[in-house]
Amino acid sequence: MSTAGLAVTLFAIAANGFSGIAALLHFRPILAGMAKADVPESWLTFPIGTLKTAGALGLAAGLAFPPIGISAAIGLVLFFVCAVYTHIRASDYSAQxxxxxxFLGLNVATLVVTLPT
Structure with a gap:
């Protein structure tokens, strides 16, 4: 993996990890955005926080074993496609x-740099 690829992956690990832990802890600043998108607060623990955190851990594991990182990146891309769809469906075009x-763009970039050339 190139230096740029490593940088993108490390940034994705940090961003997804922070986002996942914030969801698991029901971090107050994200609650309003979730409510605007009609996402129940109970979903912050599972599936939202769990999947984001698992994705970040998968990206980290992928640094040692690339197929795990590729799988994690695919999972995160699918997760954020669903997140974008959820916001559009709720007509929520806020900061969230x-x-x-x-996050979708970041995870697509991470997938691209983790794929073998």
């Missing part, structure tokens, strides 16, 4: 929606 798009 923009963050979901940013």
């Amino acid at each position: 929606f923009m963050l979901a798009i940013g």
